[in-house]
Amino acid sequence: MNFNRRTLIAAASAAAFASAPFAASADGLPRNVRMVIGSTSTGGDTYQNSAIVAEALSENLGINIKVDAVGSTEAFKALNRDSRGSTIMIFHDQSYLGNLYGRQGYDDPFANYVVGPTVAINPGNAYLVPADSPYQSMEDILTAAENGERVRVAIQPGGVSEIGFSAMKNAARVRAPGSEENIVAVNTGSQSDKNQAMWDDLADVINGSIQANEQFTQLEDGDDKAMRFVWITARDATLGQAPEAGMGGTTRDDMLAYASPETSVTLDGTNDFTFDKEFFFLFNPDMDPAIIDQIDTALAEIYAAGDIQERQKESFFIPNFLPSAEATAHLTDKRDTYADVITAIAGN
Amino acid sequence: MNDLTKVSIDFEQSHLVFPRLIAVVLAILLIAIIIRDHKRILNALPYWKGVFQNMDKMRFLGALGVTLLYFSLMVPVGNIWPNTGSGFLICSIPFVLIIGLLFMHERPMRSVISLSIVSVVGPVSVWWLFTYPFFLTLP
């Protein structure tokens, strides 16, 4: 028998009928959850953190959670489209910093989404100078700015990498109004671009991280690639929880020497500026609040059991669980502080 | 002389520098093409008419239409059972079948059966592979 057009159409409509939809619903998180993250890299810190949390959550709740590294704009879009709880998001401070710096594609996450529990901190955000730099400390850098010397700082603008730079400018402003103009940004991209900017002598100070730059600080004298830490932005309470051995040739005590209070970048003349890169959940604003409670409870159990902390510390993350309500209050405060810093230096 | 080569770029506007440069080059090349090929360009309408007259309309437009439908349905169907890849699975089976039938010249029973088997086994095994061992998201 030969199939003609009519039999084909009949077959197609039969197939369409057979696959007619039926609804599926359940309380709480669906059985299959997609966790989107604000990074496109599956080798980066956001992915690692999210994977650790996703694994623990799916085990605790008995559901499937897939982590998808779609990047911030796509992640927010996916989150927006789905209020059933089958899409949730994990990201870090970039989510509101991008908004504060006015980057295109960043809405205010506090207004447009629901901020959920925090899970961990990456304490690594740092600033470095070449090993043979005349600047020994942040004090030297801020004094240089005061004396009218131009200090070029390589950053990736519009977020986590810029906030420490804004804080430097703000500290310069507090110490000697007007001197903040001598601290200028060199806008680059990835970590390799920032390092390269230092080696090409386009920058005097670069933004980096303990994880990516520590080995450069251990190079022998005379190596052109050698660097020195001048500032680690994390709170001392955060760094204090890092493994005592620290990382590579830099112990925890060495790190604490570059962080507040020993290394001071002032916020307002009395308090120091600090920045911890915190990872937290974001939810669709119309999602059932019961799901947030469910995640809070599950995370509380997971953190009480204690295995996740070991896993996080292995990858140099600091465990940092705050349930949704506390997390929202804490992050809102943090955002407001940074908003003030950014407006304070914006006039100039 | 040295001043002629000096360029200063404002970072806030730097996203426009290269697109403008490329647009200018494109415009120049386009003018060159128009001057050289004006005869061919004026002949465009009859040429495209010829293309559409000579094409196998059912297969070409059919393939295009079915693909369009396939892409449009995948996400809504997948949303019924979120994050299971069912949109891909449910839409791919008829898609492979229909495109296969469309591209066949005669449709003897034997070929139709082998195509039907492929159109079920293909999407199902791919779906299984991506959902379970690879753990990737499908629509």
Added chain:
Amino acid sequence: MFEFISPLFLSLIVGGTMVGIIFGSIPGMTATMAVAVCLPLTYSLGLENGLALLLGLYVGGISGGLVPAILLGIPGTPSSITTTLDGHPMAQRGEGERALKIGIVASLAGGLISLLVLYLFAPALADFAIKFSYVEKFLIIFFALTVMAALSSDMLMGIFSGFLGIFIALIGSYDISDGGNGKYRLIPPGTEYWLDGGFSLLPVLIGLFGLAAILDQAELGVPKGHSANDVKVTKANKFSLSVFRGQKTNVVRSSLIGTFVGILPGVGGSAASILSYTNAKTFSKNPENFGKGEPAGIIASESGNNGLTGGALVPLLSLGIPGDSTTALLIGAFTLQGIQVGPLFIGNSPETWNAMIIAMLIANIAMFIMMYFAIRYFAKIVTVPKHLLFPIILMMCVIGAYTINYGIMFDVWTLLIFGIFGWVATKLRLEIAPFIIGFILGPSAEVYFVKSLESFGDLTIFVTKSWIAVVLWLLIIGSIAGSVMISRKSKTRA
């Protein structure tokens, strides 16, 4: 010293290579995706074993790309575009098997040469690589772009297509992670929601080569029979190693170019095979044969892209900076185990370093053996009836486009847009090869060009920066002059 070698270690390499080859040979699947999929597995495997798996996937994935490039005319991965240019014409005239074998031998040579370079010179090369600032990187990209002229059959249309490719690649935001300011440009009003990230490379690639080819066939009514009617299967031209006679320089040069492109962070993997191809054509005695089925073209392309594998590990292991998108994922494998990679890595972890070198060596050999014996079966793909092959290819293209960025539906629409664009473009006599090369290299050309001027503020910097810049200019001029000469020659002949 070699305690890490165990049956598990060996089978992970071989298994990884095999899965990598499969990923690479499916249009739309890439080595990067293979590594991303298997990365989470490495946590429980431990560092050496995990790396064995990932490096096998990497080598296999890069190599597998030549199969669809040659047999179907669809590059399996962006780095095998230049393989398509000569491989597919060879397959069409019945030399598919020969083309595949040439490609595999060239891949092996590229892989081994770059591995040797990695083993012997890694730290020294990393120190050299950091001498390349924005200016030199721009000139390298510019040099790679000159291949546009060499690839076009009609120089004016070809160059126009290439610039159009660059222009379309600029749509979206000026990527902040590459050093841009993150602002949108060239987005038609009303399409910001979809186009804010621009078009992704892989969907564009498989749209232009995969979907467009199937649309062409549909337009012709899908000429009867199976694909083998287009691709003749003859025994006339058998593969023999003699094809490599006189190609030693090409092999070594292309492998070293591939390695070097891998070493330069930020230049991008696909540039490796494009640059090797440009060079091979520039220095060839019969450059007019390139693009029509010239074995030297396959040799250049494949030894170039496998040369990348060793090269990209140089900055990873001696600076902690990935050389391409796949090695960026390898960093994840290290941090999962709490191991730092940076300038001290090789000295501090000789065990891991040896394990990686051995794994790469075995992966290259395993790749060669598996591919060489699988070719017979691969080549059979052209005997599958079109009505079975085409819908399955389309489905795989959809999967590839959807999963490349972990589930973005717009990437699937991109596939359709560029499939139609590709079909229309050939009717308008636009040229696809220069277009896609412009599209691939456009974004890096932009960043390095604009950043050079931003940092130095003077156009003369492109010549005066360093001796490296001068050498690059000589190559650029040589390549352009070469293309002009070839086009003159073919005009007088016609």
